[in-house]
Amino acid sequence: MTVTTDSTLHERLMTLAERQIAAGEVFGAAAADPVNLPMIRHWTDAMGDANPVYTDPEAAAASAHGGIVAPPAMIQVWTMPGVNRKAGQTPTPVDDVLATLNEGGYTGVVATNCEQTYHRYIRPGERLVPATRFAGLAGPKRTALGEGYFVTWNVTWYSGDEAVAEMLFRVLKFRPRKKKDPAGEEGPQAGAGEGTPQAGAGERAPYPLRPAVNGDTAFFWEGVAQGELRIQRCGGCGELRHPPGPMCPSCRSTDRGYAVASGEGEVYSYVVHHNPPVPGRQTPFVVAVVQLPEGVRIVGNVVDCAPSEVGIGMRVRVTYRQMDDELTLPMWAPREA
Amino acid sequence: MAATVKYDEVEVGQEIPAADYPVRRINLVMYAGASGDFNQIHWNERFAKTVGLPDVIAHGMFTMAQAGRFVTDWAGDPGAVVDYGVRFSSMVVVPDDDEGTVITVSGVVEEKLEDKRVVVALTAKCADSRVLSKARALVQLS
Numbered sequence: 301m302t303v304t305t306d307s308t309l310h311e312r313l314m315t316l317a318e319r320q321i322a323a324g325e326v327f328g329a330a331a332a333d334p335v336n337l338p339m340i341r342h343w344t345d346a347m348g349d350a351n352p353v354y355t356d357p358e359a360a361a362a363s364a365h366g367g368i369v370a371p372p373a374m375i376q377v378w379t380m381p382g383v384n385r386k387a388g389q390t391p392t393p394v395d396d397v398l399a400t401l402n403e404g405g406y407t408g409v410v411a412t413n414c415e416q417t418y419h420r421y422i423r424p425g426e427r428l429v430p431a432t433r434f435a436g437l438a439g440p441k442r443t444a445l446g447e448g449y450f451v452t453w454n455v456t457w458y459s460g461d462e463a464v465a466e467m468l469f470r471v472l473k474f475r476p477r478k479k480k481d482p483a484g485e486e487g488p489q490a491g492a493g494e495g496t497p498q499a500g501a502g503e504r505a506p507y508p509l510r511p512a513v514n515g516d517t518a519f520f521w522e523g524v525a526q527g528e529l530r531i532q533r534c535g536g537c538g539e540l541r542h543p544p545g546p547m548c549p550s551c552r553s554t555d556r557g558y559a560v561a562s563g564e565g566e567v568y569s570y571v572v573h574h575n576p577p578v579p580g581r582q583t584p585f586v587v588a589v590v591q592l593p594e595g596v597r598i599v600g601n602v603v604d605c606a607p608s609e610v611g612i613g614m615r616v617r618v619t620y621r622q623m624d625d626e627l628t629l630p631m632w633a634p635r636e637a
Numbered sequence: 638m639a640a641t642v643k644y645d646e647v648e649v650g651q652e653i654p655a656a657d658y659p660v661r662r663i664n665l666v667m668y669a670g671a672s673g674d675f676n677q678i679h680w681n682e683r684f685a686k687t688v689g690l691p692d693v694i695a696h697g698m699f700t701m702a703q704a705g706r707f708v709t710d711w712a713g714d715p716g717a718v719v720d721y722g723v724r725f726s727s728m729v730v731v732p733d734d735d736e737g738t739v740i741t742v743s744g745v746v747e748e749k750l751e752d753k754r755v756v757v758a759l760t761a762k763c764a765d766s767r768v769l770s771k772a773r774a775l776v777q778l779s
Contacts, residue, residue, distance in 0.1 A: 351706075351709060353714060373701065377671070408690070410697070411698070417719070418717075418721075575765070
């Protein structure tokens with residue numbers, strides 16, 4: 301159901317993107333006002349930039365510019381539509397794509413790339429006209445912020461017939477992750493990721509990290525999906541081993557099966573991970589080596605308690621956390637005393 | 638303003654000392670008004686959080702412009718930025734307190750080109766994260 305909706309949306313987006321690319325350069329409305337000193341002053345005040353060539357006529361006249369010039373990084377400012385003027389604004393080829401993404405739930409936005417070329421510095425009195433070209437749509441991609449599309453466009457600013465500056469701009473439009481409030485974790489650094497995922501939550505963005513599943517490890521992940529903690533057992537000598545591998549280190553047999561562990565364990569060692577940020581995870585989190593009574597050790601997160609409560613020897617029990625629609629990870633929770 | 642930097646006196650590998658640019662909420666409000674970018678993620682904490690952001694974040698163009706200004710401050714008159722590109726690799730989260738946060742920009746002369754132009758590679762950091770990556774400015778010197 302969700303998949304159908306998404307693929308329909310995806311097709312609609314891609315068709316729209318192709319049409320917008322084909323439209324080529326689309327001229328927008330000329331700037332409401334010519335380049336002017338008051339706006340430059342507001343901008344340099346906000347930046348704390350005291351360069352006199354932007355605001356001091358005398359110093360600017362004595363400079364190589366021979367008079368006041370606008371800060372190059374202001375180029376986009378001159379043709380910004382503002383809040384209330386937006387309705388009457390000439391549409392750009394980007395608008396429909398962004399609107400379709402918003403409708404599809406990709407409501408989040410962050411800028412990811414900006415490249416500007418200044419053919420020359422511009423001066424008060426010049427009235428700029430923007431022309432926008434839709435350059436591309438890429439996605440859906442998994443990102444630390446959530447699933448999203450990268451939208452890219454180019455703008456050229458003209459003063460009369462002369463192109464004075466160009467810009468490539470790219471944004472990520474993403475589906476915000478559902479906020480969760482895991483018990484016992486306050487998460488002061490909310491970060492861009494989501495908190496410790498809770499089992500059974502409904503629709504969610506794909507978890508950005510995937511385990512490596514291969515011929516040696518598939519039985520383990522199949523077990524996890526069924527709520528079983530499977531430990532590889534040598535078919536020759538019967539020794540248990542973890543992580544799984546192709547050959548028994550004791551008897552060198554490649555014959556292998558598995559046993560289902562009780563799901564209990566004790567923290568053998570652990571770290572509290574604060575940095576660096578991990579996609580899809582909220583820091584701090586605990587990574588522990590858990591000693592199983594069956595004799596092997598296994599690495600996993602300790603959840604359902606504050607990191608400060610974790611200690612060596614702590615009794616834990618396996619718990620299965622659904623990370624997204626496809627992936628479940630085994631984790632460890634404190635065992636009731 | 639900084640003294641004029643001359644092309645002949647610049648060497649590849651030369652480092653441009655880091656500068657700190659404090660950012661408080663008021664700077665973002667001022668920048669919103671001055672730039673015409675009134676997106677609520679840059680001044681409304683409630684809105685920013687509903688769209689999946691940790692808090693109010695600085696305008697990408699604000700960060701980009703601060704790093705660009707670092708270059709023009711260094712180059713002095715008549716230095717001019719010709720090309721300037723960045724990737725926004727992390728967000729500049731600006732908390733609602735009196736300290737705000739700080740963007741630290743540093744640079745290194747990466748290349749000397751013809752026509753007295755140089756490429757300056759820029760690094761911008763905030764709260765231990767690199768907020769701009771692949772930031773390069775092509776600067777015309779005298």
